[in-house]
Amino acid sequence: GQQLNQSPQSMFIQEGEDVSMNCTSSSIFNTWLWYKQDPGEGPVLLIALYKAGELTSNGRLTAQFGITRKDSFLNISASIPSDVGIYFCAGLRSSNYQLIWGAGTKLIIKP
Amino acid sequence: GAGVSQSPSNKVTEKGKDVELRCDPISGHTALYWYRQSLGQGLEFLIYFQGNSAPDKSGLPSDRFSAERTGGSVSTLTIQRTQQEDSAVYLCASSLPTGTRGNTIYFGEGSWLTVV
Numbered sequence: 001g002q003q004l005n006q007s008p009q010s011m012f013i014q015e016g017e018d019v020s021m022n023c024t025s026s027s028i029f030n031t032w033l034w035y036k037q038d039p040g041e042g043p044v045l046l047i048a049l050y051k052a053g054e055l056t057s058n059g060r061l062t063a064q065f066g067i068t069r070k071d072s073f074l075n076i077s078a079s080i081p082s083d084v085g086i087y088f089c090a091g092l093r094s095s096n097y098q099l100i101w102g103a104g105t106k107l108i109i110k111p
Numbered sequence: 112g113a114g115v116s117q118s119p120s121n122k123v124t125e126k127g128k129d130v131e132l133r134c135d136p137i138s139g140h141t142a143l144y145w146y147r148q149s150l151g152q153g154l155e156f157l158i159y160f161q162g163n164s165a166p167d168k169s170g171l172p173s174d175r176f177s178a179e180r181t182g183g184s185v186s187t188l189t190i191q192r193t194q195q196e197d198s199a200v201y202l203c204a205s206s207l208p209t210g211t212r213g214n215t216i217y218f219g220e221g222s223w224l225t226v227v
Contacts, residue, residue, distance in 0.1 A: 030216070031218075033218065035148075044200075044221070045202070045218060045220055045221055048217070048218050050217070090154050092216055099146065099154040099156065101154055
């Protein structure tokens with residue numbers, strides 16, 4: 001099915017570094033979701049964005065809903081070992097209730 | 112309430128048992144949705160309620176899954192004779208009627224179900 005373009009596919013970072021990932025689409029969305037999946041566990045909803053231009057923070061996480069409504073980014077500041085996992089974005093249109101999702105960004109922290 | 116509320120947040124159950132997951136939507140929202148995400152998968156639509164109309168059950172994976180929405184507010188998703196493949200996060204969302212201008216769908220934090 002249709003997917004959002006999520007990048008990067010994977011990231012290798014040092015502890016303490018900032019992280020940035022994004023999702024883009026050729027279509028407009030009314031809601032963007034970011035969630036994280038820890039190794040061997042289920043996904044957890046991190047941040048939900050509901051308005052174009054909205055900037056929302058959740059601790060060290062910050063996400064923004066792009067002005068064009070076709071993109072979103074997620075930033076993680078001062079990464080720590082427990083940030084390791086796969087981060088997914090998902091978009092939703094108000095015309096229907098089907099979610100379109102990204103392929104995920106795998107975050108790995110270098111020892 | 113201020114947001115979509117789901118309970119329980121975590122549930123561990125034995126294979127073969129029935130489980131009920133509850134969703135309390137935002138007050139005034141007539142549309143309610145259930146989604147789930149299994150390990151390594153994207154979010155999957157399950158069922159949609161809109162006011163007094165017949166629900167759209169097209170996403171329910173089997174007849175072991177059912178959902179009710181009594182009084183046009185709280186919804187319960189029931190999974191009978193749970194199987195290990197039912198382990199997933201179940202997300203509930205609510206909104207004004209689909210197609211309403213400027214409408215937004217608001218998600219709860221999810222119920223994480225583990226079938227052992």
